[in-house]
Amino acid sequence: MLRLAAPACETDDMAEAAIVTSDLEEGHIPGYKAMWVGIYAELTEFALMFIVYFVARAHHPDTFSAGSQTLSTVAGTANTLIMLTSSFFVARAVWAIRANRLKQCERWLFAALLTGLGYPLVKFFEIRWNLTHGLDAHDGNIFHMTYYYLTYNHLVHVSWGLLAMMWMIVRVRTRAYSAEEHAGLVSFASYWHATDLIWLMIFPLFYVLR
Amino acid sequence: MTPARLLDIVWFLLIALTLGGALLGESADPGLWVTVTIALFMAFKGRMVIDHFMELNHANHKIRRLVRLYAIVIPLMLILTDLFGPHIARLTALPY
Numbered sequence: 001m002l003r004l005a006a007p008a009c010e011t012d013d014m015a016e017a018a019i020v021t022s023d024l025e026e027g028h029i030p031g032y033k034a035m036w037v038g039i040y041a042e043l044t045e046f047a048l049m050f051i052v053y054f055v056a057r058a059h060h061p062d063t064f065s066a067g068s069q070t071l072s073t074v075a076g077t078a079n080t081l082i083m084l085t086s087s088f089f090v091a092r093a094v095w096a097i098r099a100n101r102l103k104q105c106e107r108w109l110f111a112a113l114l115t116g117l118g119y120p121l122v123k124f125f126e127i128r129w130n131l132t133h134g135l136d137a138h139d140g141n142i143f144h145m146t147y148y149y150l151t152y153n154h155l156v157h158v159s160w161g162l163l164a165m166m167w168m169i170v171r172v173r174t175r176a177y178s179a180e181e182h183a184g185l186v187s188f189a190s191y192w193h194a195t196d197l198i199w200l201m202i203f204p205l206f207y208v209l210r
Numbered sequence: 211m212t213p214a215r216l217l218d219i220v221w222f223l224l225i226a227l228t229l230g231g232a233l234l235g236e237s238a239d240p241g242l243w244v245t246v247t248i249a250l251f252m253a254f255k256g257r258m259v260i261d262h263f264m265e266l267n268h269a270n271h272k273i274r275r276l277v278r279l280y281a282i283v284i285p286l287m288l289i290l291t292d293l294f295g296p297h298i299a300r301l302t303a304l305p306y
Contacts, residue, residue, distance in 0.1 A: 019213075029270045036273060043280055050284055054291045058298035065240060077232045081225060088221040091263045095213050193264040194277075200255050201284045203228075204248045208235030209288075 019098045019179075023186055031187030039194045042157060046198050049150050053205060056142050065210055067143030070135055075126035076207030079119055080199060083158075086116040087196040090165075090189045097172070100179035106172045112192075113165045119158050123151075147206050154202060157195050164188050220262045227251050245292045249285035256281025 029036065057064045093108035130136070137148040168188050171177055177185050231251045238244045260281060261267040266274045291298060 024265065024268060026268050027270050028268070029273060030265060040276070043277070047280070047284075050287065054287050055298065055302045057291050058295040058302065061295050068235070073232060073236060077228065080228045080232075084221065084224045084228065087259065087263050088217060088224075091217050091265075092214065094265075095217070190264055193259055196263070197256055197259050197277075197281065200259065201252060201281075204231060204235070204252055205288065208231055208248055209245065210235060210240035 019095070021098060023098075023183070030190050031183050031185075035187035035190060039191055042191075042194060043198070045153070046150070046201075049146075049153065050201065050205075053146050053150065056146055060142050063141060063143050067141070067147070068207055068209055070133070070144075071147065071207055072126055072129055073207050075122055075129070076203055078122050079126075080203045082115055082118045082122065083196045083199045086112045086119075087193050089115060090192050093168075093172075094182070094186060094189050097177055097182045097185060098179055102172055102175065102177075105177075105185075106169060109165060109169045109172060113162065113169065116158070116162050116165060120155065120162075123155055150202055151206070154195070154199060157198070161188075161192050161195050164191065217262060220258050224255055224258055227255055242292060246289055249288045252285040252288070253281050256285075 023030070089108050089112035093105045093112065096102075096105035096108055135141075135144055137145055165188070168185055171184060231248055234244060234247060257278065260274075260277050264277065266277055
């Protein structure tokens with residue numbers, strides 16, 4: 001097992017402790033192999049939807065060019081900031097557990113959960129705003145159809161992730177994970193970051209590009 | 211630099227690029243350079259998440275390459291769609 005001695009001069013939350021980095025050896029598989037099957041399934045599912053997006057964009061460039069102006073950039077940007085920050089908190093939780101700081105790990109996960117819950121909340125207000133502006137999936141606009149299809153699917157993946165995050169908090173709280181054994185937490189973190197990665201692709205395609 | 215500090219910097223960069231990208235989309239006139247800039251932002255941000263949040267920079271090479279490829283192919287498809295939209299439309303049109 002590898003232990004990384006952190007600099008003694010740092011006052012950082014994980015600097016004082018020796019950090020277990022056996023799950024970071026060259027060529028390692030982060031977390032469980034089975035989770036990577038799930039992550040590849042998720043990435044493939046969205047890759048197919050991205051192909052649909054690009055084909056539709058090639059066929060209807062004017063509709064797509066005008067489409068992003070009909071959406072709320074504020075809502076899209078807010079959800080990007082939420083996903084990035086929640087993902088960052090999860091990454092910090094993983095490093096906290098490597099330093100065997102279970103309480104800190106739990107706090108980072110709570111912060112990630114509270115931030116992540118902002119995503120469905122923003123989505124709720126965004127959809128309400130859309131509907132009051134006459135934007136629905138049946139308005140015959142192909143941009144709106146692909147937007148609803150991709151973003152609703154992403155919302156489903158975020159919802160699963162939030163439920164898994166609650167389970168992670170329970171697992172950390174009940175001392176099921178430690179510095180030596182936390183593959184379940186790394187597996188969840190990989191899924192959450194993959195969901196973040198997908199949103200980073202969705203956001204500019206629908207909310208930024210004119 | 212501690213791993214925590216590196217994560218802080220990566221997060222800050224990601225937030226700054228997100229706000230910068232949104233501002234660019236809102237203020238700049240649409241054009242190829244805007245599309246290319248946004249595609250580069252997508253690729254860079256994706257790579258940051260893959261290497262530093264997912265920690266794939268030292269992981270199994272098959273997992274690393276495939277996931278990294280994801281953050282390259284999608285921005286590239288965006289540029290190609292802007293450059294060759296009519297050709298892609300012809301290739302993907304259903305025969306009448």
